[in-house]
Amino acid sequence: SAVISQKPSRDICQRGTSLTIQCQVDSQVTMMFWYRQQPGQSLTLIATANQGSEATYESGFVIDKFPISRPNLTFSTLTVSNMSPEDSSIYLCSVEVSVNTEAFFGQGTRLTVV
Amino acid sequence: GNSVTQMEGPVTLSEEAFLTINCTYTATGYPSLFWYVQYPGEGLQLLLKATKADDKGSNKGFEATYRKETTSFHLEKGSVQVSDSAVYFCALEGNQGGKLIFGQGTELSVKP
Numbered sequence: 001s002a003v004i005s006q007k008p009s010r011d012i013c014q015r016g017t018s019l020t021i022q023c024q025v026d027s028q029v030t031m032m033f034w035y036r037q038q039p040g041q042s043l044t045l046i047a048t049a050n051q052g053s054e055a056t057y058e059s060g061f062v063i064d065k066f067p068i069s070r071p072n073l074t075f076s077t078l079t080v081s082n083m084s085p086e087d088s089s090i091y092l093c094s095v096e097v098s099v100n101t102e103a104f105f106g107q108g109t110r111l112t113v114v
Numbered sequence: 115g116n117s118v119t120q121m122e123g124p125v126t127l128s129e130e131a132f133l134t135i136n137c138t139y140t141a142t143g144y145p146s147l148f149w150y151v152q153y154p155g156e157g158l159q160l161l162l163k164a165t166k167a168d169d170k171g172s173n174k175g176f177e178a179t180y181r182k183e184t185t186s187f188h189l190e191k192g193s194v195q196v197s198d199s200a201v202y203f204c205a206l207e208g209n210q211g212g213k214l215i216f217g218q219g220t221e222l223s224v225k226p
Contacts, residue, residue, distance in 0.1 A: 031212040042203065042216040043158075092158065096212045103207075103214060105150075105158040 002027055006093050006106035013083055013113050020079045021109045023093030028073035031096040034066070037108070038089045046091075049076040083113045116141040120204050120217030127194055127224050135189040135220045137178075137204035145206040147171075147180055147187040148214070152201045161189075161202070194224045 003026040013019050023032065032049040047068055048056040055068035070076040080087050093106040121136040139145065149161040149171070162171030167182035176191045187204060204217040 033212060033214075042218045043214070045213055045215075048213070094212075094214070102160050102163070103212065104160075107157040 001102075002029055002095050002097055002104045004093055004095060004104055004106035006109055008109055009107060010110040011112070013111065015084050015113055017083055018079055018081045019083065019111060020077050021091055021093075023076045023078070023095075023106055025074045025095050027097065029095040030073075030098050032070060032076045033094040033103075034068060034076070034078045035092045035094060035105075036089045037092060043092065046078070049078075080111065083111075085113045087111065088113045116145065116206060116208050116215050118204050118206055118215055118217040120202075120220050122218070122220065123201075124221040124223055127222070129196055129224055129226050130193045131224075133189070133191040133194045133198075133222070135202055135204075135222070137187045137189065137217055139185050139187065139204075139206050141185075141206055141208055143209050145208045147178070148205040148207070149176070149178055149187070149189050150203040150205060150216075152203065152219075154200065158203070194222070196224045196226055198222060199224045 005024045007022045034046040035043045036046055037043045045058050046061045049068050049070040051070045067079045090108040090110050092108045094103050096103050117140045119138050146165045148163045150158050151161045152158050162173040164171040164180035170179045178187050178189045201219045201221045203219045205214045
């Protein structure tokens with residue numbers, strides 16, 4: 001299993017600013033992912049965080065808006081840049097310890113943009 | 115592309131009632147199927163899974179059977195409890211390991 005610590009748990013931000021969300025895992029993991037859950041909606045994959053290289057983004061998400069870092073096998077960050085109220089969502093970090101195993105999720109970061 | 119469709123909520127049941135939450139999917143190949151649960155104020159947790167046709171996943175009294183012929187993975191429980199109140203998400207993982215595609219979620223409220 002994996003225990004994921006995600007910070008901050010919630011934040012209220014001004015439009016036009018940026019927020020960086022951290023995801024720390026208690027063990028080395030193969031795969032790390034970032035999801036978004038908009039109000040009343042399901043979870044949508046933003047990108048796969050690749051260790052030591054650029055993240056792989058899903059359709060509709062771009063690096064300039066959601067830069068991602070993954071410097072090692074236990075840590076990743078997601079930045080939400082130049083925020084607008086439409087970015088108000090819950091952002092979740094997910095990991096797989098090894099290929100084709102269970103996905104674990106962090107508690108999420110509840111972001112409100114005003 | 116791959117997709118998951120869940121029955122809409124909210125679903126309100128009395129304690130000890132029978133629960134079914136429908137889930138159907140569209141996918142190429144042979145995806146793995148999951149049910150995740152999100153209790154109030156908590157993170158997303160894996161409830162059960164099935165990795166091939168006719169597999170039955172089960173946990174905490176919940177069951178779901180992977181039906182390839184009907185492309186379905188309906189969640190059932192014979193007798194729900196108040197503590198089962200949560201949002202339930204059906205999801206699939208295709209041949210790109212680790213990437214989950216979620217249904218829209220179904221909110222379940224169980225009244226005493």
